Amino acid sequence: MSELKKLPRHVAIIMDGNGRWAKAHALAVAQGHRRGTETLRAIIRESSDIGIEALSLYAFSTENWKRSAAEVNALMSLLLEYFTGEIDELDENNVRIRILGDKDGLPGPQRDALIAAERRTAENTGLKLNIAINYGARDEILRAAKALARRAKDGTLDPDSLTAADFENELYTRGLPDVDLLIRTSGEMRLSNFLLYQCAYAEMTFPTVLWPDFSLDDYHAALRAFGARDRRFGGRNG
Ligand code: IPE
Ligand code: IPE
Numbered sequence: 001m002s003e004l005k006k007l008p009r010h011v012a013i014i015m016d017g018n019g020r021w022a023k024a025h026a027l028a029v030a031q032g033h034r035r036g037t038e039t040l041r042a043i044i045r046e047s048s049d050i051g052i053e054a055l056s057l058y059a060f061s062t063e064n065w066k067r068s069a070a071e072v073n074a075l076m077s078l079l080l081e082y083f084t085g086e087i088d089e090l091d092e093n094n095v096r097i098r099i100l101g102d103k104d105g106l107p108g109p110q111r112d113a114l115i116a117a118e119r120r121t122a123e124n125t126g127l128k129l130n131i132a133i134n135y136g137a138r139d140e141i142l143r144a145a146k147a148l149a150r151r152a153k154d155g156t157l158d159p160d161s162l163t164a165a166d167f168e169n170e171l172y173t174r175g176l177p178d179v180d181l182l183i184r185t186s187g188e189m190r191l192s193n194f195l196l197y198q199c200a201y202a203e204m205t206f207p208t209v210l211w212p213d214f215s216l217d218d219y220h221a222a223l224r225a226f227g228a229r230d231r232r233f234g235g236r237n238g
C-alpha cells in the first residue's frame, strides 16, 4: 500500500451482508456468518500490516437479539470459536483486543473468552482491535450519562465543569482517536446504532459488495477514497 499517503488512524467497519450472501449461495445464514469471519481475519491482518492504529468492527448489535434463536446461537458459537481459535495468532502479532459493548449481557463462555482475550493482549502495542459485541451507541451514551450522574450525585464531579474529555472517558472507546473512516458493506447507507458519538466527523464509504466477498482490493479502494477526501471539520482548507 505504498501509494497510500494519508492513512486513517481509526477505521470502523459495519460488516454487513452475510445473510444476503448466504441466500445468494443457497446456504444457511450461519454459513454466511462463517464466511464473514474469513473476511474478518484477512482485514485484521492487513490493517495490522499497513499500520492502521485502530480498527473497530461491528460484530453484534444490541438490536441483533431480535433475530431467531437459531441465528443468535450460531453467531454466539462462531464468536467463541473465533476467539479461542485466533487468540494465539492475534497475540503473536502484537494486536491489542478491546471489546466494545455490554459483556455482562452475553452467555458465560463467550463473556469469559472475551475477557480472557482482553487481559491476555492488554500490554500489546500493535493494532488496537476493537470488536463491538452486544454494542449499541445509544446504550453506550446512556451508560456514560448514568456514570457521570452518579459521580455528580456522590459529589466527585461538578456538573458545571464537565468537559468533552470527561464524557469520552466514560465511553467504551476511551483513549481512542475519533473514527476517521467508516466502511459499511452491502450497500446499506445507515449507521445502525454504531459509534454515533465517535463518527461525528468520520468520512464514510458504502461499498455494495457483501461482507463475505469484501476483498483486500475493496479495502484498499476505501482507504484510497479516504486519502482523496477533503476534511474540513467545519473550517476551510486553502
Ligand atoms: C451482518 O450480516 C452480520 C450481523 C449482523 C451479525 P447480516 O446478517 O446483517 O446480513 P444481511 O444484512 O442479512 O445480508
Ligand atoms: C448492523 O447490521 C449490525 C452489524 C453488522 C453487526 P444490521 O444488519 O443488524 O443492521 P440493520 O438491521 O440492517 O439496520
Ligand code: MG
Binding pocket: 016, 017, 018, 019
Ligand atoms: Mg444486515
